[in-house]
Amino acid sequence: MTRELRFFQALREATEIAMSRDPSVYIMGLGVPDPKGIFGSTLGLREKFGEARVLDMPTSENGMTGVAIGSALAGMRPILTHQRIDFALLSIEQIVNQAAKWHTMFGGLMKVPLVIRMIVGRGWGQGPQHSQSLQAWFAHVPGLKVVMPATPHDAKGLLLASIEDDNPVIFIEHRWLYGMSGPVPEGHYTVPLGIARVAREGRDLTIVSTSYMTLEALRAAERLAEEGIAAEVVDLRTLSPLDEGTVLESVRKTGRLLVTDTGWKTFGIGAEIIARAAEGCLASLRAAPVRVCLPDLPTPTSAALAARFYPRAIHIWKEARNLMGLAGAEGRPFEPPGVPLDVPDPSFVGPF
Amino acid sequence: MSDPAKLPILYELMLRIRRVEERIADLYSEQEMRCPVHLCIGQEATAAGACAALERTDHVYSTHRSHGHYLGKGGSVRAMMAEIYGKATGCSKGNGGSMHLVDLSVGYMGSTPIVGSSIPIGVGDAFGAVLRGEKRVTMVFFGEGATEEGVFHESVNFAVLRKLPVVFLCENNLYSVYSPMSVRQPAGREVYSVAQGHGIECHQGAGNDVAAVYDLARKAVRKAREGGGPTFLELKTYRWREHCGPNFDNDLGYRTVEEYEEWRKLCPLEAFEKRYLASGAVAADELRRIAERIEREVADAVAFAKSSPFPQEAQGVYAP
Incomplete structure (x- = not known):
């Protein structure tokens, strides 16, 4: 059965399915079990899977990325979340020097099955440090996989594929997609990584x-x-x-x-x-x-x-x-007059 | 010494580290070991004493100066030597070199040279063990320079918060490359006292006294195994040779010859022999047999490394 889900609901459903199927999957990040639940994408997980697998954490992005890597080496499948990419920059050392390299530099003996979710902000005054879209940085580093879904269907299928992948995956979500609806099949399915x-x-x-x-x-x-x-x-x-x-x-x-x-x-x-x-x-x-x-x-x-x-x-x-070599045209605006351009849709009333 | 039966193994571990590294230093000028080497000659007691307190199934993480920790945990001498020679038979199949050693068969999980960077990974390994209900202790080795990194504090905080089975083992050898403590940390403040602020049990010990190291580590390991949480151990020691490479570097002037000579007198192997041969706790011919065996091992490892083939292809980038 396919039904309409919003992007954040698709992310939540993927996480729930992955955690139900595999006890080694756990999710950790600042605010994961809080009342807002990462813009709705982790709501209800604490109630279903308990404190041991749905964790808040110290405000220590770099250290906790290392902790996630170490737990992955020990056989867990962590999902680490950041409410903005900009905060994840504190963990670049662990992501680039460690997560991306342990498999290759130890001759294939190690693997780091780790998903790091990062959100790109936009509009409503997010400004210079809440809106960066740094996928090119991560895609530059061999050893990382970098995923950017655009639809609820792909958000669910790509997140499941990322969690099941044996490599570190940087999973980048755009904040303006969170409220978008689209058809999403029920149950488990994956969208394979590496296919446009x-x-x-x-x-x-x-x-x-x-x-x-x-x-x-x-x-x-x-x-x-x-x-x-x-x-x-x-x-x-x-x-x-x-x-x-x-x-x-x-x-x-x-x-x-x-x-x-x-x-x-x-x-x-x-x-x-x-x-x-x-x-x-x-x-x-x-x-x-x-x-x-x-x-x-x-x-x-x-x-x-x-x-x-x-x-x-x-x-x-x-x-x-x-x-196409067509003469220049001003064109009528895509947005009707008076529609604010700093929100994904008129239902968005801030603050972030 | 709480466990005299351990004395021969402590000696064996120290001597193996010493002789493997001296052999590396002897052969380095042949230019066949084409990677940096950070020798721990002079610091063998911290590695040997701490690792001897661990079970084979316990895990160890370490740094750029990790030969001692790898060998202390029982890592293969052949695979390490071959790795330094860049050979396919090396522990990382030639992809790592001296700074990236691993031997999963003995719980030696990996070395990385970015200062402090393996500390959270070791803590995460312990966290993973707890999540999976596995009973093991993780020991993380680092130098005192790592305590100046933010990630050290983030890691200790989390280990204390979650009461994780970790032993933080700080080898304080007084220098970060050529930078002395005086330019890095306030005078009069002990390294362990900074860790103490996180609410972790801390001890400071003589890093060149292998029995003292063993006793401290054994208590910390036992506490971690029984669910008592992490411990921070600061062990004072001294590297004899240059930061990176086979030579002595007292001519550079960043440290005094007097200081070097003082520490040279505290040679962990000589101290061990003086103390335990004289007291009769160990027999001279037992130590001699150990020494002979190690000489054969080292010669065998060098021959193995030299005769091994080079890898034909780099390791692929993704796990399949």
Whole structure:
């Protein structure tokens, strides 16, 4: 049976299923058992699985990441949560030097089955230290897997696959996806890591997207279709290992490539995808590829500034038209007049 | 000494560490061991005394200066030597080198050179054991420099909070590379006193007295095994040779020859021989037999390492 679930409910269901199936799975993070339950994604787990497997922890991100790694070496399957990526930066040493390397540097004797959930904030004044989208950092490090679901279906299936994987997985969730609904099958299923999703088929240009920008890309593709342009949207879902095959297959078909990512432009996911296209199918490219990413600037806090900072469907639409060689157009706004641009939808009333 | 029957094994562990490392130092100039080596010559008693207090099934985590801990826990001499030579038969199949030793068959879980970084992993190993209902003790070795890292405090806090079966074993050898204590920690403050602030039981001991080390470690291990929680042990000792490499480096001037000579007089092996041969607690020919056996072991390990093949491929990045 498939029914509609919100993104956070899909995450919660995946965790519940994983913990029911495998007693070595436990979840730990600041606020995991608190009344807000990581924006709803861990609610009810403490009641069902008890204090031993659903843990709050000291405010010690680096140390507790090491603890999670050590427990994984000892046979557990920890899920560690951070309410923002920005806090997880305190644990970069353990993630990069340790979690990513123990398997390889000890000749394959060790494995670190660890999932680290991190949330990307946006809007409502999240500002420079509650909104960073650092997937490119993690994807740069061999030994880590990096996952970014865009739909409730993939959130559940990718989280289950990540928990069952024997490697450290950085699982990056966009805060603006939490309230989105979508069809989610009941029971256990996995979405395999390392396989992209063609979210919309098209022959004219390829839009490669990550996480929340997949939603904006699909909105842009909708309007492009009204204008007779068939955009193919490839939602990467997993950044590492990267599904180069699906990307290149699409670019060979369309000859045009636009990449839209929730992170910064410079040295980011867009750069990597375009480099892969240049290496893998340069002759297919009929126009210079384009990136629609964040400007290289710490996120401004004011709603007025943030509205101009974040690219949205209209920016993707404009760049797609340019790629198609169509005359410049201002275009009517995607959002009706008066709709605030610093929230995922009008039902969101803060504070985070 | 609480357990005289342990004396021969303490001597054997110390002598093995000493002779393996001296052999490494002798052969290093051949340039066939193409990785950094951080020798613990002079510090053998901390490794031997502490590891002798553990069961084979207990776990040990360590640092860049880990040959002693690996050998103390019973790690394979052949596999360690081959690892330093970068060979396929090495304990990490050539992917690790001297700074990344492992021998799961004796509970030696791994060494890493980032200061303090293996401490939370050892604590997590103990946490995992508790979650899984497994009865073992985890011992984490580190130098006094690691107590200056934030992650040390995060780890001790969590171990105390959860009453985990961990022994934090701090080898205070007075230097972090060439930086003395005087530029790193306030004068007059003992290292263990900082750990004490976390509410952990702390003891300070003579790191070159193998029997004293063993006694302290045995109490801490027993307490951890019985559910009494973690203990912090600070053992004062001294590395004789350079921070990294086979040579002596008193010519550099970062420490005085007088200081070195004072510690040289406290050689843990000579002290052991003086004390226990004279008292008749151990017999001279027993120690001689041990020494002869170790010489054969070391020669065998070097020959094994040298004759082993190089690995053809690096280890893959993901666990299957």
